[in-house]
Amino acid sequence: MKANKSQIKPGKIFIICGPSGSGKTTLLAGLIKGKKIGKLLVKSRSITTRPRRTGERDKFEYFFVTEPEFKRLLKAKKILEWTRYLGYYYGTPKGPLESKLRSGRNIGLCLDLKGARILKKLYPDNTVTVFVLPPSLDVLKSRIENRCSRTNKKEIARRINLARRELLAASQFDYCVLNQNLRVALGKLKDIFLREINT
């Protein structure tokens, strides 16, 4: 028998948070790549005004927009939550997230602390928050340095400073996962996801 719309159990919002360089994006991508979990979890693509990094494609990693376009979407209430992170805007598109949730799909997002707090408040019953911890501040620093253009010393310093502050919020999350070894961290994340979607 086909499920009536009102009988569909809303999906879970699975938020992965952590400082720049903690590996959260790689972990979410790894989770979705998995044969079993790939069928159970879809990624929410954010909108951002940040310039594209080498290798990033529009509509894949993000929807890259101009600042006036971002502000237009905000005014039109098409963005569910947003943040300004190191001078750039980032936001979660409202329509796609709400329709996926209603149809019972589980959604994965990589957000900053503000975004995680807002979604947890908006959807307290079906939001699961995970904080990814780097093995040490030194490892985090070198990951950030490798990611940002070497010449962009200012951005590197700002990301490292922000990371120090973000790490203090780890205890507010439902789960913490240490990303010392990617394979181990991914295994832990898979266990958390499967346990949560079955509750």
Ligand code: 5GP
């Ligand atoms: P990055 O520039 O490294 O891709 O992202 C910077 C920060 O913005 C990361 O912490 C990332 O998780 C966060 N972020 C990306 N998209 C969104 C979004 O839609 N909303 C919020 N609140 N944070 C986001």
